[in-house]
Amino acid sequence: MKFKLPKSKKALVVIVTIVLLISISFTIQPKENPNFFERGLYFVFTPIQTVVRWPINKVKSSITFFSEMKYYAEENERLTEENSTLKEQIRKLEAAGAENEELRDLLNLRKKYETEHAIVAEIISYDASAWFKVMSINKGRNDGVNENMIVLTPKGLVGKVTQVSDTSAKVTTILDVNNVVSARITKTGDLVTTKGDMNLSEKGLLRLNYVMSDTLLNADDVIETSGMGGIYPKGIFIGTIKEVIQDSTLTRKYALLEPGVDFNKLNEVLLINGLGGEES
Amino acid sequence: MKKWTLTLIVILTYLLQTSVIPEFSINGIYPNLFLVVTCGLSFLFGSTIGAVNGFCLGLLNDFSQGRCVGLYAFLSMYIGMILGQFNKRFFKDNYVVAIIFIGFATVFYEVVVYLFSMFAYSQEFSLLALVGKSLMIAFMNMIASVIVYPILLKIHIGIEVDRNIFGR
Numbered sequence: 001m002k003f004k005l006p007k008s009k010k011a012l013v014v015i016v017t018i019v020l021l022i023s024i025s026f027t028i029q030p031k032e033n034p035n036f037f038e039r040g041l042y043f044v045f046t047p048i049q050t051v052v053r054w055p056i057n058k059v060k061s062s063i064t065f066f067s068e069m070k071y072y073a074e075e076n077e078r079l080t081e082e083n084s085t086l087k088e089q090i091r092k093l094e095a096a097g098a099e100n101e102e103l104r105d106l107l108n109l110r111k112k113y114e115t116e117h118a119i120v121a122e123i124i125s126y127d128a129s130a131w132f133k134v135m136s137i138n139k140g141r142n143d144g145v146n147e148n149m150i151v152l153t154p155k156g157l158v159g160k161v162t163q164v165s166d167t168s169a170k171v172t173t174i175l176d177v178n179n180v181v182s183a184r185i186t187k188t189g190d191l192v193t194t195k196g197d198m199n200l201s202e203k204g205l206l207r208l209n210y211v212m213s214d215t216l217l218n219a220d221d222v223i224e225t226s227g228m229g230g231i232y233p234k235g236i237f238i239g240t241i242k243e244v245i246q247d248s249t250l251t252r253k254y255a256l257l258e259p260g261v262d263f264n265k266l267n268e269v270l271l272i273n274g275l276g277g278e279e280s
Numbered sequence: 281m282k283k284w285t286l287t288l289i290v291i292l293t294y295l296l297q298t299s300v301i302p303e304f305s306i307n308g309i310y311p312n313l314f315l316v317v318t319c320g321l322s323f324l325f326g327s328t329i330g331a332v333n334g335f336c337l338g339l340l341n342d343f344s345q346g347r348c349v350g351l352y353a354f355l356s357m358y359i360g361m362i363l364g365q366f367n368k369r370f371f372k373d374n375y376v377v378a379i380i381f382i383g384f385a386t387v388f389y390e391v392v393v394y395l396f397s398m399f400a401y402s403q404e405f406s407l408l409a410l411v412g413k414s415l416m417i418a419f420m421n422m423i424a425s426v427i428v429y430p431i432l433l434k435i436h437i438g439i440e441v442d443r444n445i446f447g448r
Contacts, residue, residue: 009328016335016357023350028400038343045294052299060303125298127345129352129393130309130417134345136298163346170346177401198397199409202308202416264305 033147034163034170042136042165049124050138057122057267064265119144119271124168133159133175133201137269140167148231149271156237156260157181157225158269171269174238174259175201182229183208183238186222190215194223194238194257204263205242208255215253217244223257231274282439286321286333289435293317294340309416311424314341314352315389318360319382320425320432324372327364334360348400355392359385373433379425386421390414 034042121137139145141164151158151171159173172179176196183194190211197207211217221241227234239259246253297313304310314337322330338356342349363381370377394410397403 013331013357013361017354020350020354020357024348024354027347027349034346035349038346041340041343045298048295049299052295056300056303125344126302128297128301128312128314128341129345130312130390130413133308134347136344177397177403198394198401198403199406202409202413204308264308 034165038163039165042140042168046124046136046138046140046165046168049136050122053122053124060265060267119149120268121145121169121271122268123266130202133173133196133263134162135171135173135266137169137171137271138167139271140165140169142166145169145271146273148274150232150236150274151269151271152236153261153266153269155262156239157232158261158263158266160231160274161271173263175204175206175263180229181232181238182226183223184226184228185215185217186224188216190217191226191228192223193229200256205256205258206239208241208257211244211253211255213246213251213253217241217253217255219243227275233272233275282443285435285439286329289317289321289432290333290336290340293337294344297341298344306416306420309413309420311420312386312389312417313424313428314338314356315359315386316382316421316425316428317432318356319363319385320378320429322360322363323367323370323378323381324432324436325364326367327361330360330364330367331357332360334358351393351396355389359389372436375426375429378429379422382425382429383418383422386418387414390417 119139121139121143123135124138125136127134137145137151145161145164147161147164149161151160151173157174159171159176159179161169162172162178163170174181174194174196177198179196181194183192184190185192192211192215193209195207195209197205200206208223219241223238223241225232225234225236225238237260239257239261242256242258244253244255293313301310301313318330318334318337321333334356335353338351338353339349341352341356363385366381372378391410391414394414398405
């Protein structure tokens with residue numbers, strides 16, 4: 001098959017190809033600030049995407065509400081019981097807390113953390129690729145969003161903010177291949193890392209690396225952030241172990257981790273400040 | 281008329297792909313409207329329009345991900361150019377041929393993106409994941425093209441009629 005293109009067009013194709021290849025080689029590493037064209041794109045499309053997403057999010061919320069009504073009734077009953085137990089525990093804690101200055105400081109810190117730095121944002125778009133897991137939110141630098149802010153929901157860690165424009169921001173989820181999270185096994189305290197894996201992301205799973213062969217790790221074990229990586233504060237729930245797999249070298253093993261967050265049902269997320277460093 | 285219509289198609293495709301299409305995901309996989317529209321336009325309008333629209337849609341895809349700028353533009357432009365070569369070889373109203381081409385183009389596109397990402401981001405190779413996911417997306421794109429291609433065909437006919445009657 002011969003390409004039927006005039007010479008001038010062939011030359012244009014060659015020039016565009018060279019420019020694109022140069023662009024690919026220069027932008028292959030993740031960057032924090034969107035370029036001029038990306039900022040323009042976000043500026044124009046973010047308000048439109050917000051409008052388009054609004055009815056979709058409302059319908060999704062309504063469907064979820066009705067489908068989970070029975071669950072909510074049972075949950076309400078369970079929580080009422082749990083509430084009375086917790087109230088009892090709080091009374092005990094308050095008695096102890098009066099004598100414990102350290103606990104009081106911690107409580108103050110927690111209050112500050114919750115009220116001053118939390119931003120609620122809505123998901124407005126998803127990337128078109130099946131291999132990467134990046135989404136956009138409707139809050140940007142004008143709303144106080146910065147790079148490396150932590151994105152989470154009550155069900156667990158979603159990811160981190162990797163790019164911010166004035167009116168929107170990109171969130172690289174923990175399922176993405178570029179997102180490594182320093183984590184720990186809650187039960188034993190052993191340090192591990194989670195990393196997105198292209199081959200697992202469509203199943204909604206990620207990979208737990210650096211697990212020594214003598215580490216006690218079983219299915220359903222809870223994994224949370226370790227606070228050691230530089231970005232994610234300690235103790236944020238990431239997910240539970242689905243399967244533990246022994247490495248062929250027998251010195252290490254890895255595990256498949258099921259995140260607490262259902263990424264297909266995300267509508268709103270909470271943004272909090274990270275530790276301010278680079279996750280390593 | 282033609283330029284404005286094609287620009288509108290690109291903008292609508294971007295909005296639908298980023299805000300609406302993800303709602304039809306199965307296990308996190310959803311159709312790639314950028315590719316479906318690129319292939320459809322190439323098949324209907326030929327190489328030049330196929331390549332230009334592929335480039336524009338690919339670039340929007342690159343920018344919307346905020347990652348490696350140029351990969352999708354590069355791929356979509358060449359897919360648009362190659363598929364456009366078949367523009368005069370088949371009847372445009374033959375949906376089946378167009379849909380099959382879209383399926384093959386999707387597999388090619390996903391395999392290239394997978395291999396590129398595997399090397400660029402140090403990922404392990406998994407034939408099962410590559411084949412499974414690529415075929416799944418190809419199947420979804422073919423389903424999407426059953427709806428999209430007839431719409432593009434009607435637009436194409438409209439533009440041709442407009443040109444023949446009014447000379448625009």
